[in-house]
Amino acid sequence: MMLLDVFVLEDENYTLRFLEKLILEHPNVESVRGFSSSSGLCEALQTHQPDIIFLDIELAPSEALNGIDLAKQIYTSNQGILLVFVTGYASYALESFKVHPFDYLLKPINKERLTKIIKEAAQRIEMQMSADSPYLARNKTVIKTGDGLAFIDWNDVYFIEKQGRRVLIHGRHGACKARCLLHELEPFLPEQFIQAHKSFIVNRDKIYLLRDVGNQSFEVSFSGYEPVALMSRAKFREYHRDFAPSL
Numbered sequence: 631m632m633l634l635d636v637f638v639l640e641d642e643n644y645t646l647r648f649l650e651k652l653i654l655e656h657p658n659v660e661s662v663r664g665f666s667s668s669s670g671l672c673e674a675l676q677t678h679q680p681d682i683i684f685l686d687i688e689l690a691p692s693e694a695l696n697g698i699d700l701a702k703q704i705y706t707s708n709q710g711i712l713l714v715f716v717t718g719y720a721s722y723a724l725e726s727f728k729v730h731p732f733d734y735l736l737k738p739i740n741k742e743r744l745t746k747i748i749k750e751a752a753q754r755i756e757m758q759m760s761a762d763s764p765y766l767a768r769n770k771t772v773i774k775t776g777d778g779l780a781f782i783d784w785n786d787v788y789f790i791e792k793q794g795r796r797v798l799i800h801g802r803h804g805a806c807k808a809r810c811l812l813h814e815l816e817p818f819l820p821e822q823f824i825q826a827h828k829s830f831i832v833n834r835d836k837i838y839l840l841r842d843v844g845n846q847s848f849e850v851s852f853s854g855y856e857p858v859a860l861m862s863r864a865k866f867r868e869y870h871r872d873f874a875p876s877l
Contacts, residue, residue: 632752632759633660635680635794639671639697640664640716641690645739649684649716652744658752668695675704679796679807682712682751684735705730710758710776710809712751759795762809764818771818773799773808780806784820788852789832789859800857824869826850826861834872 636653640646643666650664663680665671668689683704687697695703701713712732716739732754733747762774771782786802792812799806808815812831819831826832827847838853840861848866850859861869 632658632756633795634658634682634748634752634755635660635678636662636748637671637674637680637683638662638664639666639668639683639689639700640686641666641693642686645686645737649739649744652739652741653684653748656745656748658748668693668697668700671700672703678793679708680711681755681794682714682732682748684714684716687715687717701731708776712754714747714751759809759811763814764808764810766818771815773806773810773815775807775809780808782806782818784818784823784833787823787833788836788855788857789826789830789850790815790823791859792829800855800859802855805857824865826859826865826869828862830859830861832859832861834869840866 636659638646638649638653640649646664646666650662653659654662663674665674671683685697685701689696697715697717701715704711704713709730713730714733714735715731716735716737718737732751735744735747764771764773766772767781771784773780773782780799782799782801788800790812791798791800795811797808797810797812797815799808822833822835823831824834830850832850836852837850839851841849841851843849846863848861848863850861852858
C-alpha cells in the first residue's frame with residue numbers, strides 16, 4: 631500500500647487540527663505535519679519533501695504570501711509534490727490553474743471528499759513511482775530525478791539516505807534526489823553497500839571515520855565529503871569486525 635507524507639497549511643487552529651486528524655485516519659497516510667504560517671511551511675520544505683500539501687488559500691493579512699503565491703513557489707522548485715487547495719470560495723479556481731493543482735477541498739470540510747482526494751493521490755504517486763523505477767544501461771544504474779536522469783556509478787557513491795519514500799544518493803558529484811523507493815535500488819547495489827541504519831545504506835569501502843555520538847548511534851564520515859551518515863549501535867556490533875578484525 632502506498633503511504634503518504636502530508637503537509638497541511640491552515641491559519642485557523644481549529645480547522646488545522648481537524649484536518650490533521652481526518653488525514654491521519656486515512657489508511658494511505660503515514661505522517662501529517664500541520665503549519666499555521668507560510669514561513670513555517672517554507673522552512674520545513676528546506677529539509678523534507680512531502681508527497682502532498684493541502685494549502686489554505688485565504689491566509690491571514692499578516693502573511694507575506696497567500697496559498698496561491700506559495701503554491702507558485704513550490705511548483706517552480708518541485709513539480710512532483712501534489713498540491714490541494716483548501717478554500718471556502720470556488721472563485722479562486724481560475725487563478726490557481728497556473729500551478730496545476732491536483733484538486734480542491736472546499737470548506738466546510740467534507741470527510742468523504744477528503745478521503746477520495748487522498749486515495750486518488752496515493753494512486754497517482756504509485757503509478758508515477760512505477761514509471762520511475764531504476765534500470766541498467768551500459769553498466770550504470772539509471773534513475774529518474776526531479777528534472778532528468780542520473781547515471782549512477784556505484785563506485786562513486788558514499789551513502790544512500792532515505793527521506794520519506796524518496797532517497798538521496800550521496801556521491802562524488804554531490805547529492806542526487808532519486809524519484810524511486812529505497813527497496814527498488816537495493817537489487818542494483820554492490821556487496822560493499824551495507825544497511826547501517828534504518829535510514830542509511832553506506833558504502834563500507836568509502837568509510838573514513840566512525841564516531842560515537844551517543845543516542846545509540848555512530849556518525850559515519852567519508853574522506854573528502856562533508857555530509858555524514860548514521861550507523862546504529864546494533865549495526866556497528868554486526869559489522870565492526872569487517873572494519874577492524876582485532877576489535
